[in-house]
Amino acid sequence: MALWRISISAILGCLLVLAPASGALAQDTPRIDELSYLDRQYMSQQRSHLEDLARRHFGRGFDGTRANDLDLLQRMLDDRVVRPGQTQELQAMGIVMGDLLAEHLGMHWVVYEDRIGRSRALRYKTTENYLFPMTMISRRREAGNDTPVADIYQKAYDIIAPLRPDIPFQ
Numbered sequence: 001m002a003l004w005r006i007s008i009s010a011i012l013g014c015l016l017v018l019a020p021a022s023g024a025l026a027q028d029t030p031r032i033d034e035l036s037y038l039d040r041q042y043m044s045q046q047r048s049h050l051e052d053l054a055r056r057h058f059g060r061g062f063d064g065t066r067a068n069d070l071d072l073l074q075r076m077l078d079d080r081v082v083r084p085g086q087t088q089e090l091q092a093m094g095i096v097m098g099d100l101l102a103e104h105l106g107m108h109w110v111v112y113e114d115r116i117g118r119s120r121a122l123r124y125k126t127t128e129n130y131l132f133p134m135t136m137i138s139r140r141r142e143a144g145n146d147t148p149v150a151d152i153y154q155k156a157y158d159i160i161a162p163l164r165p166d167i168p169f170q
Helices: 002-022 037-058 066-078 087-105 133-142 149-163
Strands: 031-034 107-113 118-124
Touching (some): 066 133, 087 118, 087 133, 087 149, 133 149
Antiparallel strands (some): 107 118
């Protein structure tokens, strides 16, 4: 019986090693998909959890406006409602910030999968321009970087803004 288990493990191990070499991801070309039902559900739950925290601690929630939402995200960090070790909450903050970027830059959420792994990202139209807001706050905070949320937002905004066409009559 034990020999059979080893054989299955060995076969599965070989398949895992060989699979990337024959797949599209081995060519350094990321695979882009729409968010799955589970992705949308997870992101919705993350937004709700962060909304609950904001209402409980500050008596107000996110309303989709840049000034309010970035201020609220910053207060959650400054008042240590969300701390550097709370990766899920920090990534939920990235979702809220990403929703703002999507709204203001005409981007949309997608699944971006490459050799490194699977991520939720913002894509600008059908271009190959992506932002990864879910980790923009978390990676900084977990590394001890206290860059203000508004600065993180602005840096991301400035990466995509030049790609947008000029609006006539401005």
